[in-house]
Amino acid sequence: MSILEVKDLTKSFGSTKVLKGISFSLEEGKVLSIIGSSGSGKTTLLRCINGLETATAGKITVNEKVVFDSNITDKKELKALKHNQQNIGLVFQQFNLFPQYTALSNVTLAMKLAAKKRPDYKHNKKAILEEIDATAKKFLDKVGLSDKLNNYPCELSGGQQQRVSIARALAMNPQILFFDEPTSALDPELTGEILKTIRQLAEDNMTMVIVTHEMNFAKDVSDEVIFMDDGVIAEHGTPEEVLVNPKNPRTRAFLNTYEK
Amino acid sequence: MFLTVTKALLEGFGTTVELFLLTLVFALPLGLIVSFGSMSKIKPIKWLVRTFVWIIRGTPLMLQLIIVFYVPGFIGMWAREQETTNMFIQFLASWKVMDRFVAALVAFAINYACYFSEIYRGGIESISKGQYEACSVLGMSKPQAFFHVVLLQVIKRIIPPMSNEIITLVKDTSLARMISVYEVIWSGEAFIKSEGLLWPLFYTGAFFLVGCGILTIIFNRIEKKLSYFSV
Ligand SMILES: Nc1ncnc2c1ncn2[C@@H]1O[C@H](COP(=O)(O)OP(=O)(O)OP(=O)(O)O)[C@@H](O)[C@H]1O
Ligand SMILES: [Mg+2]
Numbered sequence: 001m002s003i004l005e006v007k008d009l010t011k012s013f014g015s016t017k018v019l020k021g022i023s024f025s026l027e028e029g030k031v032l033s034i035i036g037s038s039g040s041g042k043t044t045l046l047r048c049i050n051g052l053e054t055a056t057a058g059k060i061t062v063n064e065k066v067v068f069d070s071n072i073t074d075k076k077e078l079k080a081l082k083h084n085q086q087n088i089g090l091v092f093q094q095f096n097l098f099p100q101y102t103a104l105s106n107v108t109l110a111m112k113l114a115a116k117k118r119p120d121y122k123h124n125k126k127a128i129l130e131e132i133d134a135t136a137k138k139f140l141d142k143v144g145l146s147d148k149l150n151n152y153p154c155e156l157s158g159g160q161q162q163r164v165s166i167a168r169a170l171a172m173n174p175q176i177l178f179f180d181e182p183t184s185a186l187d188p189e190l191t192g193e194i195l196k197t198i199r200q201l202a203e204d205n206m207t208m209v210i211v212t213h214e215m216n217f218a219k220d221v222s223d224e225v226i227f228m229d230d231g232v233i234a235e236h237g238t239p240e241e242v243l244v245n246p247k248n249p250r251t252r253a254f255l256n257t258y259e260k
Numbered sequence: 261m262f263l264t265v266t267k268a269l270l271e272g273f274g275t276t277v278e279l280f281l282l283t284l285v286f287a288l289p290l291g292l293i294v295s296f297g298s299m300s301k302i303k304p305i306k307w308l309v310r311t312f313v314w315i316i317r318g319t320p321l322m323l324q325l326i327i328v329f330y331v332p333g334f335i336g337m338w339a340r341e342q343e344t345t346n347m348f349i350q351f352l353a354s355w356k357v358m359d360r361f362v363a364a365l366v367a368f369a370i371n372y373a374c375y376f377s378e379i380y381r382g383g384i385e386s387i388s389k390g391q392y393e394a395c396s397v398l399g400m401s402k403p404q405a406f407f408h409v410v411l412l413q414v415i416k417r418i419i420p421p422m423s424n425e426i427i428t429l430v431k432d433t434s435l436a437r438m439i440s441v442y443e444v445i446w447s448g449e450a451f452i453k454s455e456g457l458l459w460p461l462f463y464t465g466a467f468f469l470v471g472c473g474i475l476t477i478i479f480n481r482i483e484k485k486l487s488y489f490s491v
Contacts, residue, residue, distance in 0.1 A: 110398035
């Protein structure tokens, strides 16, 4: 059963059509890489699935729960759909850490705010907060930052900041984790540590969708690759099919620019 | 003599400090509301508020003081001359000349709220969209994002321009004498007329220097306190 299903998704900004009918699905535990030239709509696709952008038409289902359906116009129903979106995590290109909080607090903040709504919050406050701290520490440990819990983002390298942001996303216990060019804002010598972290997540069977320009990485971490071109999926298949033996001449032309 | 002068000046300075503090108490939150208005998604509200801010910032505070002091009294007088049962005009008829201090406070609070609102707006708009998006993806509500994530960053950004504006306010309070509010410079000047003494006037300057000096220290402290992160 597929955990993510995108059907006939379109998105326009004013009169510019950016997504022109995107359909694909993804099985649980699989890693999907999305490649494509600048402006082909990769970020827009991710943002539509995450609800940061509202798609013009189409349907998105996560774990059999509808998170977007352009046929639904009732405001209340739409709001309810937004709630289902919380099962999706997103790691940004620019990290977007909260500068005034330590690495640990960056990870715990959203959980602690959400915990306030729990009916037992008043009685169990201390235990709940301790549990949240423990969860956050577990994920920071997972990304190799257990010695940086109390450092502020400005005291961390770009790679470390990105790993905090990955821990922050993981702590929400997402069913799918999206990455939008997670290494593009980093110096080349720092990309390795992020790719290693993502590889580990893949080994743990985390379902992931990764927009990336790292072709070699995409080749060996992904189960599937999508090549996007001008708002449509031009090619979709195994890394072997898309990256090694592409059928579409556009894919070949795109990959050629990377050979050099 | 020195003691007499000090006592007189302290009395004037008391009014100055009171006007200063009360202006802050009203203008700081009011400015935030005005800044939300000037960033409103509802176009008519946005333009109404921005026009108001433009008028207040584009005309002298002295003129605003005089208008706030005289206009309600004149409206009341006009309303009392009308022979009507119109509830609204009867309500206006109850307007008397405003208390001088209250008039000064109203004018200062409105004027400074508008200046503060522009500083707030600059600060709020300077925070990257990515901060709100990160909050949204983590399931925080918009108010949670504003109060728990954005606000402190805004405060850090606006401390330097706010400290400038607030120190200007200390000195602007002396304008209140235009509508005969007995503030510190007036109390100093009184000694020229009554005793032929010039030095009390310079002495008033010392009050302002000390006041502004204390504020500078406070703002430096806050800046230092917030220096642990960078925005
Ligand atoms: N908010 C917006 N308003 C108008 N146009 C937009 C907006 N966001 C994106 N676009 C346009 O949509 C198109 C696709 O942009 P998108 O960011 O999705 O591309 P991308 O594939 O992620 O590119 P890159 O590899 O450079 O990140 C671009 O032409 C862009 O100008
Ligand atoms: Mg992009």
